[in-house]
Amino acid sequence: MRRIEIGRIGKAYGMAGGLKFRGEPVVYDLERVYLEGLGYRAIEEIEELGNELVVYLSGVQNRQEAEQLAGLRVYADQDDLPKLEEGEYYYFELMGRPVFVDGRPFGEVVDVEDGAQERLVIKAKGTSLRAQSKTYLVPLQAPYVKIEADGIHIEAIPGLLE
Template sequence: MYVELGKIVGVWGVKGWIKLHSYTRQRADIGQYETWYLQAPRSKDEPSPISVLNCREQGQGMVAQFDGVNDRDQAQAFNGQRILVKQSDLPPLPDGEYYWQQLIGLTVSNADNTIGTIKSILETGANDVLVCKSINDGEPEILIPYTDEVVLEVDLGQGTMTVDWDPSYLLD
């Protein structure tokens, strides 16, 4: 299984370097992986491995150099590709911490009801916010703060999250 960590957004210079957008919390963290797996957007093909010789911050962005890519035309061929790594290559997290991709798809419930399914997560600065698709069709998305006070339990094995949160539509 793969995790998307960024995408290639252009070329940089004439020696085959690419510009990329990193999705990692600290953008330079994408550079700690020696092998990336590249895949075209919406492709069902198996991602292709490529060795990363160098990856660094450059101004407000990131640039990288691949093994065997030595000119601008070769680098241009990678434009738009998704940057993936194997999930097994991600560093382990301390107990009680999770990668966002582990939380997407979990069923969220409070003490009384199933609320919905985690669709995405927003980074707001103060705390992350879970964006849940309601179990009731036609209802708006439900936003739940991802804090220790609200999130009571995460069970990845069962695919569930228990929260202390009562969406206003449940109070009708």
């Protein structure tokens, strides 16, 4: 069984043990989560607060208990995650995948940034320290980015990898 990090616990919210949650919206589809170092907790309720989520977990009954959990990583068992449609991927499935530019090995995906547009963070492979420390941001939904079985293939366009 593999656990996947889906977010972090933020600050306590309210007096009834609410916890601000920063992470994947997949939490809506889960019955339980695994808290870093503490084990599994059932999700009792999820509340939307503006553009933030507040989760209520079993065993967290008041603000004092919630404050002790701030900053903890939140995980889900991979088997508990809902199945995605063809062509959709969880971020963790993209991490570590090889990247090819115009058919040649280029590097690997080290992160995925979420926001107005999802971006792959790609670390180039190379022998120099400069090459090893350089990262590139590539829009995931761009028509020149294709996810294949052997890795992620990018057709280079002017300025993309400069």
